[in-house]
Amino acid sequence: MSMEKMNILVAKLDHRWITSILKKSWIAMASKVHLSTIPPQPVIPSKKPFKVDLVGGKRYAWCTCGHSKKQPFCDGAHKSKAQGLSPLHFVPEKDVTVWLCGCKYTNNRPYCDGTHKQDFIVSAPLHEQT
Ligand code: FES
Structure with missing residues (x-):
């Protein structure tokens, strides 16, 4: 295998590895972070006081x-x-x-x-x- 092909292969492997790590990190982080800070609206339990x-x-x-x-x-x-x-x-x-x-x-x-x-x-x- 030529040096050029070897470099391309390493670059592809690096890309896949980095992509995989980023995806795992994002999924882990997204499951722990509340993406919205807007509080929910109240529901209406009664229309009278x-x-x-x-x-x-x-x-x-x-x-x-x-x-x-x-x-x-x-x-x-x-x-x-x-x-x-x-x-x-x-x-x-x-x-x-x-x-x-x-x-x-x-x-x-x-x-x-x-x-x-x-x-x-x-x-x-x-x-x-x-
Ligand atoms: S019951 Fe809410 S304002 Fe009267």
Whole structure:
């Protein structure tokens, strides 16, 4: 085999080896990296608010993802069903009865502000808890 053919063969082998290594590295890296940092949109568990008696000084966790089965409060479902979203913690100053948002799209979290009456909520599908 001539030196020129030998160089071509080595170059082809190098190319295949490098390509193989890069593919393996990319596949390994892609499986560990979340390519999106955009948090998911909440689902709509209710198109009406929840009337709730709150205890002053107690810490509450209002569900922001809509997947909780303990609406309007968090049950940890966001950890598996809505990564990137987390509950809103709040502590009322005194005992109070409030309307907590059930649609998850209020602009006054965690309280209902009437957003559930807007078309984009009215026409949206209601989330079936699973
Ligand atoms: S239930 Fe969400 S704004 Fe009223």
